[in-house]
Amino acid sequence: VADPSVKGMWCVPQYSNPTGEIYSDEAVRRLGAMRSGASDFRLFWDNAYAVHHLSDESHKVANIFDACATGGYPDRPFVFASTSKVTFGGAGLGFFASSPANMRWFVARMSRRTIGPDKLNQLRHVRFLRDSGGVRKLMDQHRALLLPKFDAVARALAARLDGTGAARWTHPEGGYFITLDMMLGSARRVVELAKEIGLALTPAGATHPLGQDPDDRTLRIAPTNPPLTEVRLAAQAIALCVLLAATEALLANRKMTDAPHSQVPAGRRMKATA
Template identity: 55%
Template sequence: MTSAAVSPASPLADLDQHALRAVHAEISAAYDELKAAGLKLDLTRGKPGSDQLDLSNDLLHLPDGEFRDAAGTDLRNYGGATGLPELRAIFANALRVPVSQLLALGNASLTVMHDVIVQALLHGVPGSERPWGSRQISFLAPVPGYDRHFSIAERYGIRLIPVPLNDDGPDVEAVAALLATDDSIKGMWCVPVYSNPTGAVYSEEVVRALVSLPAADDFRLFWDNAYAVHHLSDERPAPIDVLSLAAEAGNPDRPLIFASTSKVTYPGAGVAFVGGSEANVEWIVRNMAVQSIGPDKLNQLRHVRLLRDEQGLEAHMEKHRAILEPKFAAVAGAFERRLAPYGAGTWTSPKGGYFVSLDVLDGCAKRAIELAAQAGIAVTPAGATFPYGDDPRDANIRIAPTFPPLAELETALDGLCTAILLAETESLLAARD
């Protein structure tokens, strides 16, 4: 299968009508060839590939007959609601949460976030005058953002208010203006390190502002630190201690910190973490007491035996990096080769995380994804990175390069680029007719 290319290439918007029609004809021919190839490729979700999962296969036989923690506790039995201290210690520094204020729970941080939302709706959080669910409440949603965050809010009728996400974090002026004028706002979704999907990293200046802005006592930052250890280069952001900054600002209860090992070990059999102020942690533990008599401590012990310590975690993540770095390089290479010559998109170059954010010509994302799907290439639906699936520009496409083998990824990216170029030439021709 060949790639569409016109030489010399020029930005599509700069071409005269005759040249644009010529490009459209050539790309249409390449697209027909793409469809005829009968591809079945998937770029929809940020899942680890099989070779990444293989890195944690020792979990399948660990803990080798052991079933006691460092204190000698029999982990096969009930109890231990806060999780193994040894495992919490491995992740405490990366998350900047004291071990005593970090809980190790079940296999999914999304479940923990969901439960915290539901408990807040039913009972309120520390500082609440009444349960959140007693009135219409709202959450701020930095965009583009994570669709599963939005889904939790949408499921329970929480109004989502988009705010722009910059390279250094949410637009603080926009957040401040909304907090000052809308007392229904009770939370904000945050992915502070390698945000999904842009790869943005919050700066200390922005974090200081977020924990200091005037807001209700029960306003919470849902601090999803999902990618805190998922680096793709040696250029690594220093972890920001949001708990200490919030305490300094007089708002110690504002951050609720979430993370998991889903993309460290096994997504279906990992460990979720939640941390916060002493008051928040006590509130979470009290709520959990009627839900569970303890997490899967044997699975937590398996993770302790696999990762061993903080240095072992870093070494394990370097193995992930060796697998993922070429895939992210393939994304950049494909877009530079296929899209850049035509001015057909802008994209992020993340230093970590699991995604690349691509913006195409306004009004073209849905059409490009539709064309890709017809050619057997599944891509995250257009609009997924915005609340209610509504991207007002119809421009953003989330690229998830981690799951396919490299050769399949390269084929899928090349085909997606063909679909994007076809969608953009169609749009420009239609606008001129």
């Protein structure tokens, strides 16, 4: 990163929201050794899904502290995590780790904002989770609840959409989300169609900066909260809405293509691709 105005990069290294990527060891090594125009360039390492496995394999990302130290940038990583998606959403324990120099900088400033953390909440978590084995046991219980919901969505999408060219979707091995990519210009229409039948979806564009998806094609599906029976029904509804939106787009495209060229304003010509 040669531009000195670029001061950092936000990373979700495992089961990245919303597409579920897992950083390879090589990617971690390269980020740790990457040259930058800014001497104070930082990696904001948001390990939000460190223990949120959905498969039999418990993935583990390479140690970013080791990678940065080896690369000559020991002060580069700011590492975050929390129990927000383990115990209480927005009310769990937060974690921060960095180099000794960065920790001195952080503590000096944090001490001006608070006299200390919520010690009662810390005690509650220690008594409930106890140790790393307790965390793994709890997350196995989460997985038992969540995996059938993810499988239900995958089966419904495959049954309705496989071979149609109308959409593609991810099969995450962890985290909380499935990413659904549709025909260009279809995402907002799918959300509208779903709303008409009483199904609330995450707004189109939520996967992109400032909520602006330039292709209007991506939706983030979070099947974690509703009961399994509702997830099954909702997944079927989503697939049908995708098919209907794709059909509308293709018919509109055909109508525009079949019209005499002189009657089709240049700015109105459409392109529908899967």
